[in-house]
Amino acid sequence: MANTPSHPFYLQHHFSDAQQQKDSAKFGMWIFLLTEILLFGGLFCAYAVFRAWNHEMFYNAHLALDRVLGTINTFILITSSLTMALAIRGLQVNKARQAALYLGATLVFAAIFLVIKYFEYEHKIHLGQLPGKYYTYTGVAGTNPHIFFSIYFVMTGLHGLHIVGGMIVIAMMLVNTLRGKYSNEYYTPVELIGLYWHLVDLIWIYLFPFLYLIG
Amino acid sequence: MSEQHKEHILPIKAYLGVAGALFILTMVTVAVSYINLGGWNAVVAVSIASFKVSLVALFFMHLKYDNKINLFIFLIGISFVTLFIIFTMFDTLRRADIYEIKAKPIKEKAHIYERAPDDSTQQSDAAQH
Numbered sequence: 001m002a003n004t005p006s007h008p009f010y011l012q013h014h015f016s017d018a019q020q021q022k023d024s025a026k027f028g029m030w031i032f033l034l035t036e037i038l039l040f041g042g043l044f045c046a047y048a049v050f051r052a053w054n055h056e057m058f059y060n061a062h063l064a065l066d067r068v069l070g071t072i073n074t075f076i077l078i079t080s081s082l083t084m085a086l087a088i089r090g091l092q093v094n095k096a097r098q099a100a101l102y103l104g105a106t107l108v109f110a111a112i113f114l115v116i117k118y119f120e121y122e123h124k125i126h127l128g129q130l131p132g133k134y135y136t137y138t139g140v141a142g143t144n145p146h147i148f149f150s151i152y153f154v155m156t157g158l159h160g161l162h163i164v165g166g167m168i169v170i171a172m173m174l175v176n177t178l179r180g181k182y183s184n185e186y187y188t189p190v191e192l193i194g195l196y197w198h199l200v201d202l203i204w205i206y207l208f209p210f211l212y213l214i215g
Numbered sequence: 216m217s218e219q220h221k222e223h224i225l226p227i228k229a230y231l232g233v234a235g236a237l238f239i240l241t242m243v244t245v246a247v248s249y250i251n252l253g254g255w256n257a258v259v260a261v262s263i264a265s266f267k268v269s270l271v272a273l274f275f276m277h278l279k280y281d282n283k284i285n286l287f288i289f290l291i292g293i294s295f296v297t298l299f300i301i302f303t304m305f306d307t308l309r310r311a312d313i314y315e316i317k318a319k320p321i322k323e324k325a326h327i328y329e330r331a332p333d334d335s336t337q338q339s340d341a342a343q344h
Contacts, residue, residue, distance in 0.1 A: 041296030209260035213248035
């Protein structure tokens with residue numbers, strides 16, 4: 001395919017121009033993000049129902065979470081969202097090296113988030129604050145405290161898997177950026193993973209107060 | 216084709232400002248969580264979280280400057296999740312007004328933990344199952 005201004009290498013033949021291709025890609029990504037919102041929405045609904053049924057227990061159980069670590073992780077995830085947004089801006093102003101640096105920073109912050117999450121999980125596994133029949137902890141007053149920890153592990157676990165998936169794609173984008181594949185003419189894949197990354201941040205912004213602050 | 220590029224490039228300051236606002240709001244929501252406001256704690260937490268989410272969606276996700284169809288899709292998602300939760304709550308909280316319901320395990324053999332702190336006898340009982 002000839003790389004002419006009217007038909008650049010990245011333009012697929014079934015689109016009339018690059019703008020239409022980009023708009024379609026973003027639209028598709030937003031549809032995918034919609035399914036993600038609904039997926040987590042179901043879990044938030046489960047949280048709401050069990051919290052309404054076991055209000056006291058949820059309050060008592062949420063005190064078992066480490067509020068300081070949760071706050072630190074919130075800061076880290078917001079910072080990673082910032083670096084992701086700046087990486088896309090770097091490509092918009094055609095500074096691929098700067099964009100690569102910001103993508104690398106995003107990966108580092110994501111890794112720190114997971115390490116802190118690991119220590120939180122490890123602590124809970126050690127105390128027996130586990131879902132369902134694996135629950136052996138005795139320090140939470142109220143009926144069925146294992147329900148809180150089931151919800152905690154499912155919601156933060158699914159969120160954590162999203163972080164891992166995002167890191168894999170961001171790493172691929174980083175390699176492509178370093179290879180000079182993206183410029184201010186074409187950076188749609190980076191923009192799409194950016195949208196995904198911000199959505200993962202959005203979900204944490206709701207998860208954090210629900211689980212760590214109000215219980 | 217460059218005239219078709221309608222990308223709105225925000226200055227770095229704008230991104231830093233949004234991130235700064237998100238940091239401050241996080242600190243506010245954590246600080247408020249240490250004050251007991253009763254039921255209002257949840258209201259404050261959800262309001263602050265929603266405001267933070269709006270900032271991320273509008274500026275980091277460029278929804279403020281993007282094609283409005285994407286904003287529309289995002290709002291559809293948020294609206295339907297809200298609707299879903301509200302209607303489920305109507306059912307689960309008000310069903311007892313119509314007929315008597317008693318909590319019971321979903322599976323007959325499932326464990327219901329009735330346990331106060333330091334109640335070690337029931338703990339060993341639970342561990343055996």
